[in-house]
Amino acid sequence: MRIAISGKSGCGNTTVSTLVSQSLEYPLINFTFRNLAAEKHMDFWDFCKLAEESDEYDKELDRRQVEMAMAETDCVLGSRLAIWMLKEADLKVYLTASSAVRASRVFKREGGSYEQRLEQTRMRDKNDTARYQRIYGIDNSDTAFADLVIDVSELKPEEIANLIIDEVKQRLA
Known part of the structure; x- marks a missing residue:
C-alpha cells in the first residue's frame, strides 16, 4: 500500500509520516526542499526564494x-x-490547520519570533500556492482530492497517525 500524506508547512507532515511509516514498517519517503537545500549547501529560506x-x-x-x-x-x-x-497512492491524506496554528508549531520547532514565523508561514503559503498552480495547475487548498482530511489543530501527532493507520487497516481488511 502506498500512502501519500500532504499538507501545508507546519501541519506535521514529516512527524506524522514518520510515525505512520514506523508503525506500519513501511519505508518513509520524505524528500523535501530542506533536503534539496542541504544538498546544494544553501540556507533553507534562501533556497525557497531561489525556487x-x-x-x-x-x-x-x-x-x-x-x-x-x-x-x-x-x-x-x-x-x-x-x-x-x-x-x-492507495490512500491520500491531507493534513490541515490554520496559519496561526501552523506558525506556532514552526515557532516552537525553529525559534525566532512568533510574528516572524506567522508572516513567513503566510508568505510561504501564498508563494507555494501560486507556484503549484502555475507549474501543475494544482490548488493545494482544495482538499476534495484527498481520501481522508484531518484537521490537526487539536490533535497530537500520535493521534493523527493512529487515524491514518486505522484507515489503512480498514482498507487492507
Missing part, C-alpha cells in the same frame, strides 16, 4: 519523490504535493 525564480527545483523534487515511491510496493510519501503527484 520562486525557477520551476526546475519543484520539478526535480516532485520527480525524485515519485520515483522513490514507485520503487516501493509499500511506502509512506510525505510531501506538500504527495496526494497529487503520486497518482498510484
Whole structure:
C-alpha cells in the first residue's frame, strides 16, 4: 500500500509520516526542499526564494519523490504535493490547520519570533500556492482530492497517525 500524506508547512507532515511509516514498517519517503537545500549547501529560506525564480527545483523534487515511491510496493510519501503527484497512492491524506496554528508549531520547532514565523508561514503559503498552480495547475487548498482530511489543530501527532493507520487497516481488511 502506498500512502501519500500532504499538507501545508507546519501541519506535521514529516512527524506524522514518520510515525505512520514506523508503525506500519513501511519505508518513509520524505524528500523535501530542506533536503534539496542541504544538498546544494544553501540556507533553507534562501533556497525557497531561489525556487520562486525557477520551476526546475519543484520539478526535480516532485520527480525524485515519485520515483522513490514507485520503487516501493509499500511506502509512506510525505510531501506538500504527495496526494497529487503520486497518482498510484492507495490512500491520500491531507493534513490541515490554520496559519496561526501552523506558525506556532514552526515557532516552537525553529525559534525566532512568533510574528516572524506567522508572516513567513503566510508568505510561504501564498508563494507555494501560486507556484503549484502555475507549474501543475494544482490548488493545494482544495482538499476534495484527498481520501481522508484531518484537521490537526487539536490533535497530537500520535493521534493523527493512529487515524491514518486505522484507515489503512480498514482498507487492507
